[in-house]
Amino acid sequence: MVSRRLLLGALGVGLAAPALAWAEGDNPVATPSVLTRKGRRTRRALKTQAVDKAALDKTLAQVKPLEDPNAVEPAEVHPPAVSPDEALGRLKQGNAIFARGNASIALPTTARIAELAAGQRPFAVIVGCSDSRVGPELIFDCNLGELFVVRVAGSTVSQEGLGSIVYAVEHLGAPLVVVLGHTKCGAVGAAVDVVTKHADLHGALLNMVLPILPAVSEAQDKHPADLQDAAIRQNVRDVAARLKVADGTLAERLSEGSLKIVSATYDLTTGLVAFDA
Numbered sequence: 001m002v003s004r005r006l007l008l009g010a011l012g013v014g015l016a017a018p019a020l021a022w023a024e025g026d027n028p029v030a031t032p033s034v035l036t037r038k039g040r041r042t043r044r045a046l047k048t049q050a051v052d053k054a055a056l057d058k059t060l061a062q063v064k065p066l067e068d069p070n071a072v073e074p075a076e077v078h079p080p081a082v083s084p085d086e087a088l089g090r091l092k093q094g095n096a097i098f099a100r101g102n103a104s105i106a107l108p109t110t111a112r113i114a115e116l117a118a119g120q121r122p123f124a125v126i127v128g129c130s131d132s133r134v135g136p137e138l139i140f141d142c143n144l145g146e147l148f149v150v151r152v153a154g155s156t157v158s159q160e161g162l163g164s165i166v167y168a169v170e171h172l173g174a175p176l177v178v179v180l181g182h183t184k185c186g187a188v189g190a191a192v193d194v195v196t197k198h199a200d201l202h203g204a205l206l207n208m209v210l211p212i213l214p215a216v217s218e219a220q221d222k223h224p225a226d227l228q229d230a231a232i233r234q235n236v237r238d239v240a241a242r243l244k245v246a247d248g249t250l251a252e253r254l255s256e257g258s259l260k261i262v263s264a265t266y267d268l269t270t271g272l273v274a275f276d277a
């Protein structure tokens with residue numbers, strides 16, 4: 001049997017590693033499907049990565065299909081441990097504590113750290129901005145193991161980010177996804193400058209703001225007094241709306257009521273999060 005670690009090593013890192021590295025250290029019974037379903041699915045998924053093809057073929061040739069009882073155990077799909085509304089309530093309560101300048105928890109104890117090594121059951125996914133002032137665990141008064149966080153400047157979601165969200169929902173049982181923006185967001189500000197001042201951003205920075213541009217245009221059409229603020233709030237609503245139709249697993253859980261996807265905005269001045277739902 002080829003272990004995940006060996007598989008990653010044999011791939012020679014390259015571009016495959018970032019997409020797969022999140023499997024390392026996760027709940028052993030919550031192995032991502034890309035590495036636990038039948039060999040052909042693994043092969044198809046990994047072929048999309050730019051890796052050393054000879055090394056990839058050699059490694060995949062050693063991967064046994066799941067019909068072999070000695071092969072990798074099938075992934076376990078967890079139902080949510082709490083309801084979406086309960087999870088939302090915990091976030092609201094935690095943020096209220098934070099905004100009052102308090103914290104209900106200290107740093108995790110060594111016992112808690114050891115406990116988490118056995119697995120994780122985060123009660124919410126936070127799709128947030130990379131901004132250093134908006135750390136999800138702090139602003140929601142949470143500890144290790146409680147939030148599954150996907151962060152990119154501007155709170156947008158790439159295909160890899162979407163896969164991370166689906167993993168947290170399907171395999172870790174997270175019942176809530178919060179798309180979290182914040183006031184004075186620099187990434188959204190850059191997108192506003194592109195639209196209104198034709199700011200010239202180079203390659204990677206332009207790629208960062210491209211997914212935000214539709215929200216800026218939509219906010220612009222509504223003639224707000226503060227375009228950046230309106231675009232920030234429009235952007236998280238748009239990202240949440242796109243997530244709701246981006247993946248079959250998410251859509252199924254939404255329809256059966258075991259998942260909620262909501263947008264929210266953190267106020268840098270007050271420390272409060274305003275939820276759109």
Ligand SMILES: [Zn+2]
Pocket residue numbers: 129130131153154155182184185186187188
């Ligand atoms: Zn930001």
